[in-house]
Amino acid sequence: MGESLTEFRTETTLPAPGGQRGTEPGRAAGAPERRGPIGTQRDGRPGPAEGHEAVMLLERARAEVDPVLQDALGSLPAPMRRIALYHFGWEQADGTPAEGGSGKAIRPALVLAAAAALGGSEARAAAVRAAAAVELVHNFTLLHDDVMDRDATRRHRPTAWTVFGDPDAILAGDALQALAMRLLAEDPHPAAPAATARLADCVIELCAGQHADTAMERRTPREVTLDEVLAMAEAKTGALLGSACAIGGLYAGAGDADVAALDAFGREAGLAFQLIDDVIGIWGDPRRTGKPVGADLAARKKSLPVVAAFASGTPAAAELAELYARPSEKEDLDHIALTVERAGGRDWAQNQAADRMAVAMQQLARVVPDPEAAGGLLALAEFVTRRSS
Amino acid sequence: MGESLTEFRTETTLPAPGGQRGTEPGRAAGAPERRGPIGTQRDGRPGPAEGHEAVMLLERARAEVDPVLQDALGSLPAPMRRIALYHFGWEQADGTPAEGGSGKAIRPALVLAAAAALGGSEARAAAVRAAAAVELVHNFTLLHDDVMDRDATRRHRPTAWTVFGDPDAILAGDALQALAMRLLAEDPHPAAPAATARLADCVIELCAGQHADTAMERRTPREVTLDEVLAMAEAKTGALLGSACAIGGLYAGAGDADVAALDAFGREAGLAFQLIDDVIGIWGDPRRTGKPVGADLAARKKSLPVVAAFASGTPAAAELAELYARPSEKEDLDHIALTVERAGGRDWAQNQAADRMAVAMQQLARVVPDPEAAGGLLALAEFVTRRSS
Numbered sequence A, B: 001m002g003e004s005l006t007e008f009r010t011e012t013t014l015p016a017p018g019g020q021r022g023t024e025p026g027r028a029a030g031a032p033e034r035r036g037p038i039g040t041q042r043d044g045r046p047g048p049a050e051g052h053e054a055v056m057l058l059e060r061a062r063a064e065v066d067p068v069l070q071d072a073l074g075s076l077p078a079p080m081r082r083i084a085l086y087h088f089g090w091e092q093a094d095g096t097p098a099e100g101g102s103g104k105a106i107r108p109a110l111v112l113a114a115a116a117a118l119g120g121s122e123a124r125a126a127a128v129r130a131a132a133a134v135e136l137v138h139n140f141t142l143l144h145d146d147v148m149d150r151d152a153t154r155r156h157r158p159t160a161w162t163v164f165g166d167p168d169a170i171l172a173g174d175a176l177q178a179l180a181m182r183l184l185a186e187d188p189h190p191a192a193p194a195a196t197a198r199l200a201d202c203v204i205e206l207c208a209g210q211h212a213d214t215a216m217e218r219r220t221p222r223e224v225t226l227d228e229v230l231a232m233a234e235a236k237t238g239a240l241l242g243s244a245c246a247i248g249g250l251y252a253g254a255g256d257a258d259v260a261a262l263d264a265f266g267r268e269a270g271l272a273f274q275l276i277d278d279v280i281g282i283w284g285d286p287r288r289t290g291k292p293v294g295a296d297l298a299a300r301k302k303s304l305p306v307v308a309a310f311a312s313g314t315p316a317a318a319e320l321a322e323l324y325a326r327p328s329e330k331e332d333l334d335h336i337a338l339t340v341e342r343a344g345g346r347d348w349a350q351n352q353a354a355d356r357m358a359v360a361m362q363q364l365a366r367v368v369p370d371p372e373a374a375g376g377l378l379a380l381a382e383f384v385t386r387r388s389s
Helices: A002-011 A025-030 A052-074 A078-087 A106-126 A128-149 A160-164 A166-185 A192-217 A226-251 A256-283 A304-310 A315-325 A333-342 A345-367 A371-384 B002-011 B025-030 B039-043 B052-074 B078-087 B106-126 B128-149 B160-164 B166-185 B192-217 B226-251 B256-283 B304-310 B315-325 B333-342 B345-367 B371-384
Strands: none
Touching (some): A052 A106, A052 A128, A052 A166, A078 A160, A078 A166, A078 B192, A106 A128, A106 A371, A128 A166, A128 A192, A128 A226, A166 B128, A166 B166, A192 A226, A192 B166, A192 B192, A256 A345, A256 A371, A304 A315, A304 A333, A345 A371, B052 B106, B052 B166, B052 B371, B078 B128, B078 B160, B078 B166, B106 B128, B106 B226, B106 B371, B128 B166, B128 B192, B160 B166, B166 B192, B256 B304, B256 B333, B256 B371, B304 B315, B304 B345
């Protein structure tokens, strides 16, 4: 896995600035990011490629967004609040405080980084509430997806439905969606209505993505096309990352074309993320991923590399079909993983991820041609496609 | 039942206009409602008490809101659209057209009547999109409540989860909530952000109400207090009727005090509605209600009259506790109903409903002192507390 990600990294350097818009010194000067020089990666020196800048951006986003989130959750009626605080990792099931663990704040960090890239520190500060709303929507979908998928563990803890039951997990999810919209609707910022509409539209796309995912579970891998599984991943993962970037742009006063480019950047980076996540799900190091190696294969998941392998028409694909049809007891998961690899599933996923990241970078360069200003978004996009947990 | 509702009706006439605001001739003249004279009820002549005006208002609301709803649903991704159109009664499960049956449009009619009462025909026309958003929220909660309550029938058809499965019914509900918020957020009307925030806040209250309802199911009727069950009914039923009226007021440019009074009017009318609905659920005519008599008792529902009976401390309450503890096979439901009545449950519910309607009327008179302008809201409130299906 290490090699593949290194390889991937070297293929996805930022294109030379060549967008239609010139560098705007005022914007770059206004950007509040105190980050390492983005150029170091292209120079071959250690830098954001190591993820230091991204980690700093995520921690900063967490620190800024958490108080808004906690205020918002604190306004919920007691039973909804209790489930939400448990889900966010801020309370135990019995209501006693817990040590956090509410996720990496990638989406809020993207909102803030996009606002900063286009509008500097003022836009970034104005977008904190919107960043919290995006995080609430993400968590609403996690609550509901866990109910539908019967997933019992989330962020190393029992999922909310296993603790509170399906109805309460559904209701808490509903309440978090509403809370996200209320946060935005109460925001006097002129971008708030457009951001609300965009976030609501994204929720609809997320629902369609989750529907496609659950519908695919009832079909064999042979019946699923690569286009379908890519479209599903875009709706389920890309849409919210794209919306996060677009909403950050709206808070910086960006025009339609720039907002669309930011959306495309986030979407493509999100797809790259999902491709790499699926690679890690098969070949990753369980000490780093928190997942047992081969768990996705054991569950017969139609992850992107697997569907690509099935679609390859190779002898290995035929062998894979046989292996997937067998009962899963005492099977050799390493052998299945090797078969997916021999059918080209691993290479395809890595190449796709690299292609998607290249498109993401092109979109980013169009809207933020100054690499200094684009650095935060770039660092986050590279971080999510190289994450280890 | 007939007598009780007649009795109830005579107790809930509109209080004499005595609000602080004088009649505004311009507003009354601008009101588009072509309705029968509201005063006829107080004169003892047939009029809105018969529900003709309300039926007309509901039909008009349905006719105005349905095209907006159908447009909005048409914008959903295909699988979500299919479930939503089935739920609304506009399509069969296989996607062929169906004959409608999407409910009585009470909530949209309240939005429009409140807008008209305070802002005349212009405000009414401006509020159609908001009325559709309120109806979408109502239907989102129905989709989710049916999943949680395992209700198999809704509007005389199999519920969505029985046809499409739990995940798709949950996702379609999520999408309808988002669609409601998107409709409002895209509305350029200056009241739209406040209406969005209010509707989102209402969703949170509806979730808390449904939580309270499901939590009560796990307790015995003795363990449930009247205050608890009234609070649950207010959150589950009153909140959205109140929000519908408040949102109509916002679209008429009403100030905070008037919006609060409209909310209170809708809430109290909603509670009266729930009380009467529970009375009908025990003593109603199944040919008129569509429910078998005693179904609520057979299901051991903790409806308002039952909880009141348990709380009465009468010998009949003790007898009721024994009856409720027995297995439900071959029981005499008429005898249980009579015991609830002897314990005072029926009288209590009817008196509470009358009290709530009186408060509703007071609130309405405060904000719309002109009975002519208030007529639409009054007719709808009386209609819902006298409904037979």
